[in-house]
Amino acid sequence: MSSQIQASVLHGVKDLRIEPRDLPAPSPDEVQIRIASTGLCGSDLHYYSHFRNGDILVREPLSLGHESAGTVTAVGASVSDFAPGDNVALEVGMPCEHCQRCKEGRYNICKEMKFRSSGKSFPHFQGTLQQRINHPAKWCYKLPADVSLDVGALLEPLGVALHAFRRSNMPPNATVLVFGAGAVGLLCAAVAKLKGAGKVVIADIDAGRLEFAVKNGFAHASFTVPMRRGKDVDENLAIARETASSIGEVDAIGEVDTVFECTGVPSCVQAGIFSTRPGGRLMLVGMGHPVQTLPLGAAALREVDIVGVFRYANTYPESIEIVQQANKSAEGPDFSKLVTHRFRGLEEAPKAFEMAGKTKDADGKLVIKVVIDSSEGAGTA
Incomplete structure (x- = not known):
């Protein structure tokens, strides 16, 4: 038996509408979830502001949102691991599970991946800015009592950071540099720290974000x-070398073992190459300029590995353990502090997206992660 729900639907540039949708009962292998917390990320903001994300165009009305957690309201006939009332985080990418990449466990780069709130597959896989959704039980993860729904939503970007860490082969007691103190950069720094890095330095143009990172244990x-910014390529590369040299003077760290580049900005990628020690690794986490001028010779001559990172695979169980580890640590990080702004109800989504596009609110408070709270009693009935 189907029921009617309300959904936030994007029809064009900054054109969000609340619309009714029919939601059937969950199929045998699905759970039905009342979405409670959805974090907004850069890709959501691109779709909202431009009705596209790079060269991916939105071709039909699309619900955004993919960093989500909620409460189970119903379970399919074949589901035994979940029950109504369970709090869960959702992994929203659906791979084909049959191709060679999926068989290797690298389903994040499956060519047939369907990802909620992305315009890449068609028909689009609708996002989580809806009151309730049906989702395969296989891709849901029960949240322990000490992990809130907000932090449950953060497990999605935390998965990106954990995937980047895994691909980095970070050595024990490593010196780590993170470019970018947005949510993903802060999470990369946190994972490196919790995984045994001896020193984690985070770099950004925003001094307020940097103060937040150190103060809150990230x-x-x-x-x-x-x-x-230089007048030509040579001057830009010279500036990047100077930046790398200046970073090396922070606590006399010198060259670093592992760099997590989370901005996608060419100058930071360049400085990241110059900052990395011989034999070290530069992790490309940020989705930035598709074509860049990079000092590849400087990387090749020192055998600096440049490694790409795309989303995540098999991360949720360990991400939950990382959050619980941080909860028990006196030195942090406190993941809950990443949620700086909350908007209650789907009808507040336009205000939430406008806030997510800022670095500070009207009161001068940092904007790091904006969450839309669509739990029971939050705004739209």
């Missing part, structure tokens, strides 16, 4: 990247 030290 990194050991910080570096404010100067706003400089």
Whole structure:
């Protein structure tokens, strides 16, 4: 038996509408979830602001949202691991599970991947900014009592950071540099720290974000990247070398073992190459400029590995353990502090997206992660 729900639906640039949808009962292998917390990320913001994300165009009305957690309201006939009332986090990418990449466990790069709130597959796989959704039980993860629904939603971007860490082969007691103190950069720093890095330095142009990172236990030290731009390629590379040299003076860290580049900004990627020690790794986490001028010779001559990172695979159980580890640590990080702004109800989504596009709110408070709270009693009935 189907029921009617309300959904936030994007029809064009900044054109969000609340619309009714029919939701059937969950199929035998699905659970039905009342979405409670959805974090907004950069891709959501691109779709909202441009009705596209890079060269991916939205071709039909689309519900956004993919960083989500909620409460189970019904279970399919074949589901035995969940019951109504369970709090769960959702992994929203559906791979084919049959191709060679899926068989290797690298389903995040499956060519047939369907990902909620993405316009890449068609028909689009609708996102989580809906009151309730049906989702395969296989891709849901029960949240322990000490993990809130907000932090449950953060498990999705935390998965990106954990996947980046795994691909980094970070050595024990490593010196780590993270470019970018947005949500993903902060999470990369946190994972590196919790996984045994000896020193984690985070770099950004925003001094307020850097202060937040160190104060709340996400990194050991910080570096404010100067706003400089050269007149040509040679001058830009010289500036990148100077930036790398200045970073090396922070606590006398010198060259670093592992760099997590979370901005996608060419100057940071360049500085990341120059900062990495011989034999170290530069992890490309940020989705930035598709074509860049990079000092590949400087990387090749020192055998600096440049490694791409795309989403995540098989991360949720370990991400939950990481959050619980942090909860028990006196030194942090406190993942809940990443949620800086909350908007209650789907009808508040336009305001939430406008806030997510800012670095500070009207009161001067940092904007890091904006959450839409669509739990029972939040706004739309």
